[in-house]
Amino acid sequence: MLRLALHACIIAALTALTQLGGIAWALSRLSRHPFAVFAALYVGLALLAVWVAPLTGRTALSCFERGPLQVQSWFYCATNRTYVTPELKAVLEEASSQVEESYPGTQTLVLDANFPFLTGFPLLPHLSHDDGEKVDLAFYYADAAGDHYSGQVRSPIGYFAFEQGPTNCPDTLLSLRWDLDWLQPLWKTFELEPQRNRLLVETLARDQRVAKIFIEPHLKQSLGLTSDKIRFQGCRAARHDDHIHLQL
């Protein structure tokens, strides 16, 4: 009984993290070499998804491309979290090319996007990333002198390095607005690079296909952004002073 509960927990965790991992784990239990079979099944399913997902409307952002648009970490590729609709892919490619044109050598980094399948299946902890039309982008950073760090972010997977600023949100445990104060000293002490961040968000906001962009109000103000599409996500959702959220 305990074993069954343990496997149910592992299946749930792998499904939440990777969508396909739970299936691979469940099937691998039928084998006499479950770990090797799990690894093989997982890799097989992940590769198969790259081919099958486009038939149901989503496409994987390339993990090998070395152009202006790149997935920030191998973690997102290995966990099937890089899927978007073809329309969102085009938005991202065009915006990153535009930034690269103004600032040659600039890489725009994608964080969490969506899973390959099933509208309504959220990519935790982002409840809204469930239809291929949402994606998170990393900020651009610079050193104290303002020199851009190409392709680098403050934390290993781009999230949770918060740009502190004034907020009206109360301190509460019952929300997804995590402060993670204990993590902050671990991150690199980069500064935001204002020109590239402003250009990227303005370019996205001008795009007819983009419906909303979430960043914290104090960043919207300090970056001098004015578009109505740039909103505050509310106090109960994740903070948006560590990344940019974009949706069609």
Ligand SMILES: [Zn+2]
């Ligand atoms: Zn998001």
